[in-house]
Amino acid sequence: MKPAHVAFFEEPRPPIPGNVLFEALTPPREIVLAVNPRVTREVVEGVLQAAKDSENVVILELALSEMNLKGGYTGLTPKAFAERVRKAAERVGWYGYVLHADHVTIKKGTDEEIENVKRELDARVEAGFTSFAIDASYLFDLTKDTVPEQLRRIIEVGTEMFRYLDEKIGHRNYGREGEVGEIGKSELTEVSEALHYVESMKKNGVDLHWLAINNGSKHGVSVDAEGNVIPQLGINIKRTVEIVQALWDHGYPTRVAQHGISGTPLYLIAEKFPKGMIGKGNVATYYMLTVYDILRVYEPELYNRIHKWVIDNYAKEGVPEAETFVKNSKYALKVFFDDFDKISDEAKNVIRSRAYADTLLHMKAFGMEKTAKRVYDYIQKKGVKYW
Numbered sequence: 001m002k003p004a005h006v007a008f009f010e011e012p013r014p015p016i017p018g019n020v021l022f023e024a025l026t027p028p029r030e031i032v033l034a035v036n037p038r039v040t041r042e043v044v045e046g047v048l049q050a051a052k053d054s055e056n057v058v059i060l061e062l063a064l065s066e067m068n069l070k071g072g073y074t075g076l077t078p079k080a081f082a083e084r085v086r087k088a089a090e091r092v093g094w095y096g097y098v099l100h101a102d103h104v105t106i107k108k109g110t111d112e113e114i115e116n117v118k119r120e121l122d123a124r125v126e127a128g129f130t131s132f133a134i135d136a137s138y139l140f141d142l143t144k145d146t147v148p149e150q151l152r153r154i155i156e157v158g159t160e161m162f163r164y165l166d167e168k169i170g171h172r173n174y175g176r177e178g179e180v181g182e183i184g185k186s187e188l189t190e191v192s193e194a195l196h197y198v199e200s201m202k203k204n205g206v207d208l209h210w211l212a213i214n215n216g217s218k219h220g221v222s223v224d225a226e227g228n229v230i231p232q233l234g235i236n237i238k239r240t241v242e243i244v245q246a247l248w249d250h251g252y253p254t255r256v257a258q259h260g261i262s263g264t265p266l267y268l269i270a271e272k273f274p275k276g277m278i279g280k281g282n283v284a285t286y287y288m289l290t291v292y293d294i295l296r297v298y299e300p301e302l303y304n305r306i307h308k309w310v311i312d313n314y315a316k317e318g319v320p321e322a323e324t325f326v327k328n329s330k331y332a333l334k335v336f337f338d339d340f341d342k343i344s345d346e347a348k349n350v351i352r353s354r355a356y357a358d359t360l361l362h363m364k365a366f367g368m369e370k371t372a373k374r375v376y377d378y379i380q381k382k383g384v385k386y387w
Helices: 002-010 018-024 039-052 078-092 110-127 147-169 190-205 237-249 266-272 285-298 300-314 321-335 337-341 345-365 369-381
Strands: 030-035 056-065 098-107 133-134 176-181 210-212 255-257 278-282
Touching: 002 039, 002 369, 018 098, 018 133, 018 176, 030 039, 030 285, 030 345, 039 056, 039 078, 039 345, 078 098, 078 110, 098 110, 098 176, 098 369, 110 147, 133 147, 133 210, 147 190, 176 190, 190 210, 190 237, 237 255, 266 345, 278 285, 285 300, 285 321, 285 345, 300 321, 321 337
Parallel strands: 030 056, 030 278, 056 098, 098 133, 133 176, 176 210, 210 255, 255 278
Antiparallel strands: none
């Protein structure tokens, strides 16, 4: 007989609210895999099949720059992405996922920008997103000398956005991620900055589940002249632990959302990363580059057209073509959007299989062990209804 938690997530239902996932995995002992599947539905299908077979819950996400009302640089609107994920879940038969709006970014804080971001939030709420990352870290004020002054606008804008979400959603049943240190200062996020931010948001009525910080990571990957990925070893684990421990010591259960994992060796994550303290691990570029590697073999004509377009538009003197492609090929996704749907079934099967295997590897390195059961048990115990 099929376990109850497996049967539960095999039945069609909406995405899991992010706060339910967070609360169910308390006390935390794993990093939850958050996949950014920019390209092709087959990636989503592979990820969800791996989650199903290992009895795990995953997070599926795209950032504002990638997915917005104008299509972002992937060609996907919030509604289109949500529908892509739903169809993948239907094909696989696994609804154990959170739908996360990553990096909903406010860069200037002008009235016009804030109103535009609110329209973007409206679209995500209507599309059924169940978790939101408000990133106002660009508003870090380097002209000020004290932490409260430096973070004032980040806190004000973040509070306004989450209050807006409360009104739109009508309850607090969604995941909340904030960002304090990725942009603004070249130095690592200070413990005092993270603590002041989370404390201030709490005073303003916003409980943050995840916090993105500057701990030495960076988005994307670095490559050598031949295009080989250079392992990213710059994530400062010591500072990460210091920040989370300070938050926990002050009574805030917030965990770190680790951005920029794509270039980090999985063995390093498995052996060194503080599971639970880092509660969410974002992986994006890794999956995209895997798709391009497959296309290069299975769809060389399409790959060559994409490669030419990227080099023609982004080449710079003194920069190797391989580096140019790796760093800028994401901008080809929208341009060649329809072509990705037309690749052969053989190529689609390989993409699905590679995404499946890579997801199993990531979940193992992240310490994920049958998280679907813990989420199901929490839902039953608390009488949670989200469908």
